[in-house]
Amino acid sequence: MANTTAAEPLRPADLRGYGLRLRTWEYADAPVALRGHSDPEFLRWNTPLVPVRDEAGARDFIRRRFESWERGDAATYAITEDDEIVGEVSLNLINRTFSNARVGYWVLAEARGRGVAARALELCTRWGFGEIGLNRLELGHALGNVPSCRVAERSGYALEGTLRGAMFEAGSTDVFRDVHLHARLASDPLPSAFSEPGDVRAADGAGRDDAAGTAAGLTAPAGA
Numbered sequence: 079m080a081n082t083t084a085a086e087p088l089r090p091a092d093l094r095g096y097g098l099r100l101r102t103w104e105y106a107d108a109p110v111a112l113r114g115h116s117d118p119e120f121l122r123w124n125t126p127l128v129p130v131r132d133e134a135g136a137r138d139f140i141r142r143r144f145e146s147w148e149r150g151d152a153a154t155y156a157i158t159e160d161d162e163i164v165g166e167v168s169l170n171l172i173n174r175t176f177s178n179a180r181v182g183y184w185v186l187a188e189a190r191g192r193g194v195a196a197r198a199l200e201l202c203t204r205w206g207f208g209e210i211g212l213n214r215l216e217l218g219h220a221l222g223n224v225p226s227c228r229v230a231e232r233s234g235y236a237l238e239g240t241l242r243g244a245m246f247e248a249g250s251t252d253v254f255r256d257v258h259l260h261a262r263l264a265s266d267p268l269p270s271a272f273s274e275p276g277d278v279r280a281a282d283g284a285g286r287d288d289a290a291g292t293a294a295g296l297t298a299p300a301g302a
Contacts (some may be wrong), residue, residue: 088150088172093205096197096272100155100167103143107156108136110163113186115139120184123223125246150174153210157185157198164189167198169206169215177213179206183229190225196232200272203233207264217260220245227258234269235260 093100103111114120115130130139146152154168165185172179181202185194206212217235219226230237238261243254267273 112136167202195229218257230260235262
C-alpha cells in the first residue's frame with residue numbers, strides 16, 4: 079500500500095501545558111541539538127540515518143526539520159522548561175490516508191527523571207489527534223529500553239507486541255534489533271496520569287523566531 083503523506087504544509091503551534099512549552103527548533107539552538115544527538119544514552123537506543131557530529135550537522139538537522147514541516151510529513155518540537163531546551167518530541171511518518179503517525183522523543187541527561195518525556199508526549203499527542211486529526215499514533219522502542227517503555231505506559235500507549243528486527247542496533251545500519259510496539263488511538267481514554275485536561279494551550283504561530291519561520295509554516299533561511 080502506498081505511504082501517502084500530507085499534501086500541504088503543517089502549521090506549527092506553540093504548545094504549553096504541564097509546566098512545558100513546545101516550540102519549533104531555531105538555528106540558534108544548534109549547540110543544544112548537538113548535545114542531544116551526542117548523548118551516549120541517545121546513541122545507545124538510536125542510530126540516525128544522518129548522524130549529528132558537529133554544529134554544522136546540527137544546523138542541517140534543524141533545516142531538515144523545517145523542510146518536513148513544509149512537506150507535511152513530520153512535526154518536530156523542541157521541549158522547553160523554564161525557557162531552556164530539555165529535549166525533543168515529534169510526530170514522524172505522518173500518513174493522512176491511514177490517519178496515523180509515529181511518535182519520537184529524547185530528553186537531555188540533566189532533565190531526566192522529572193517526567194519531561196511523558197508530559198511533552200501528552201501535549202504532542204493531543205495536538206496530533208486534535209489539530210491534525212489523526213486516529214492512531216505509534217511508539218516504538220528497542221527491547222531493553224525500560225525508561226522509554228515506562229513513558230509509553232504512563233502516556234496511555236498500549237503495548238501491542240514485538241516487531242522482530244525492526245530497528246537498527248546501536249551504531250549500525252546493517253544489524254537489527256527487536257522493537258516493542260505501543261500505540262494510542264484518538265478514541266482511547268486519557269491516561270490516568272493526565273486524566274485532567276490541565277493547563278494545555280495552543281497558540282498557532284506564537285513565539286517563533288521570524289528567521290526560522292513564516293506565517294504559513296517554516297522555511298529554512300536562505301543560505302542555510
